[in-house]
Amino acid sequence: MSVWHTACKLLTLTLIGALPGCVVYQFDPNSVEVTEVPPYETHTVPFRVAGDEQPEWLIPESDEVPEVYLSRSLQGGGVTDFSGLSFFGYMVTLSLIPYYEEHHFYDVYELNWQGETLAKSSINYTVDNYFSLYFPTPMLFLGSLADEQDEHAEAKAYITDLHKDQLLATIDQQRKEFQNLNPTTPEEIAAYLTGPGRSSVYRPAAITRLIDMAPETDALAYHEANSGVPGYLDLLSPVHQAWLIGPENLRGFDLQSRLAQGAEEDELLIEMLNAYPTRESGQLVATAVTWGYYTGMTPEHRSILKTGGLPESLVERMTNEAPLPELLAAAQSGQLRDADGNIRIPTQEELLEQLVRKDNQGRYMSPYTSDDVLAEWVNSAINANIGSTIGTGVGAAAGAYVGEKALEQVPFVGGFLGGAVGAEIGKSVGRETAISASGGWEAIRASSDRSFDDIQSMARYLRSKYGHTGNFTDAMDATRQIYPELADALAQAY
Known part of the structure; x- marks a missing residue:
């Protein structure tokens, strides 16, 4: 304009x-x-x-x-x-x-x-x-x-x-065009679908004709051979669809064949879990959107697979839902067998419990005991009001005041207090103050009967199991003073 x-x-x-x-x-x-x-x-x-x-x-x-x-x-x-x-x-x-x-x-x-x-x-x-x-x-x-x-x-x-x-x-x-060509063999239909039938309303009719040509014996192998034709799978009956939905080499058809060749059930289950598209910035990668995982698999399909002899543990994993991080960890550590050696996917509660150690030998002490009450060191920190006086803003300055005053007397170092170096020193002194207010490391470890090997497991476990309780906020405020990295881990836990 x-x-x-x-x-x-x-x-x-x-x-x-x-x-x-x-x-x-x-x-x-x-x-x-x-x-x-x-x-x-x-x-x-x-x-x-x-x-x-x-x-x-x-x-x-x-x-x-x-x-x-x-x-x-x-x-x-x-x-x-x-x-x-x-x-x-x-x-x-x-x-x-x-x-x-x-x-x-x-x-x-x-x-x-x-x-x-x-x-x-x-x-x-x-x-x-x-x-x-x-x-x-x-x-x-x-x-x-x-x-x-x-x-x-x-x-x-x-x-x-x-x-x-x-x-x-x-x-x-x-x-x-369709009537003149009148494709009647698989080869003729393939030529039609890649030629004039590529963009024709008679394309579905041609694919239906190809499906109807399946032999009475070994029809599934015939359908598997043609499953790469776009739209073919969608026009199959549920009985045959069920065996051909999923990622390559992990469809029901593939899994049954591999089991017959001697593959272990738990090895296949681990493959299925690890084949799920990885996450980037909290979102599935593009391939998950375009080809899915077990997209379209319904309860009817799963029932067909179970009736057909596919192990229940594999069939239940045939879902387009992301596997829980705990399930992936269990699979990788070989914890998918019960006491009798049978393959089973643990319940969500069982998976959650696999995140926590049943002792105090881990790197991070649990603020809750095995009786689901606050550990004594957490109560001490809460009673001392550590969560509101240590860690950020005015509270951080107050909590580290004594240490900073001593450091101000040291040449060169004192001039950096209040800047980046001073802030880190303040955090360190504040953490030591919190540990002291909680009774010291020996008391913290002695009053803990559960612990964690990594901060991510700690955050997922605490949020999932205790996030709804009334004392959760106070407990986390106190625990973050001992483990400052817990704040970020809690924010990312799901």
């Missing part, structure tokens, strides 16, 4: 705000751009329609044919190049001659299946805008005071008939 156009628009809008005006919108049928095709009434098609619109002129061959999604979208609204002549006449005649603009729109009707466009009709049209400031000339010339919404409704009704003809002409052409 030019500077001149913008200035004129601003002037017009200013005048509109000052005086009443007359604005008329009008759909222009002559603006419609479409390729001429023979008119159609209805058409029998090899699909059922899914979507917001259900046109009566698309008649499915049967109730058993696949669903194809119908979408309709309206884009545009942009203005054509500024009409200087129109604006000049409008200004010279003091709006007796109305100002005129064309707003262009793009109406799209589309049939989609499995992310592929199978048939599409696109039509351009305009809605004209006539404006007069003082005179009702737009209404006199055009005969009505139509608003924009009414004109779009008229345009939609007019264009729908054109979409019908365009789509049915496309479908008719695709039908002729």
Whole structure:
């Protein structure tokens, strides 16, 4: 849009705000751009329609044919190049001659299946805008005071008939191609699917024909060999789908074959857990979104796999949900067998308990004892109000005051107090103060009967098991003074 156009628009809008005006919108049928095709009434098609619109002129061959999604979208609204002549006449005649603009729109009707466009009709049209400031000339010339919404409704009704003809002409052409080729062997169907059938409403019908050619014996192996054909898996019956859902080499079909070849059940389970896409910044990596893990696996599918002899421990892991960190840790440490040596996935409570040591020999002492009460050293810290006087802000300064005063007497070091070095020294002195207020290291360890090997396990365990309790905040305030890194770990725990 030019500077001149913008200035004129601003002037017009200013005048509109000052005086009443007359604005008329009008759909222009002559603006419609479409390729001429023979008119159609209805058409029998090899699909059922899914979507917001259900046109009566698309008649499915049967109730058993696949669903194809119908979408309709309206884009545009942009203005054509500024009409200087129109604006000049409008200004010279003091709006007796109305100002005129064309707003262009793009109406799209589309049939989609499995992310592929199978048939599409696109039509351009305009809605004209006539404006007069003082005179009702737009209404006199055009005969009505139509608003924009009414004109779009008229345009939609007019264009729908054109979409019908365009789509049915496309479908008719695709039908002729399919019937002329009439692929009847797997090789011919493959050639069709990679050729003219790549974007055709007869693509699902061709895949269905390929599925129906499966031999009576060893049908699953036949389906597995063709499962790479886009859309093939979706058209299979649940009985065969169940065995072919999942990441490569870890589908039910693969797992059963590997077990028959001597693979260990727990080894396969560990592979399934480790195959789940890793996390980056709290989100699944892109591959998890595009190919999933066991996306689409339903309870019906799992029941089929169990009935077919696949071990329950493997079937229950066939879910698109991320495995718990505790489950991954248990798998990697070989703790997936019960006392009798049977494979089983521990419950969430059992996995949680695997994070904590049942002694005080870990690096981090638990603020809660095995009786689920606060350890004595935590009570001492809370009673001394350590959580609110040590660690940050004024409390940190107060908690480390004595130590800082002593350090100020040391040349060179005292000059850095209050800066980065001083802050670290203050934290260190504050931590020592907290340890002292809690009874000292010996007392802390002696009053603890549980501990943790790493801070992440400590944070997950404490948040999961005690996060709902009334004393949790006080306990964490006191514990963070002993273990400052716990603050970040708690924030990241899930």
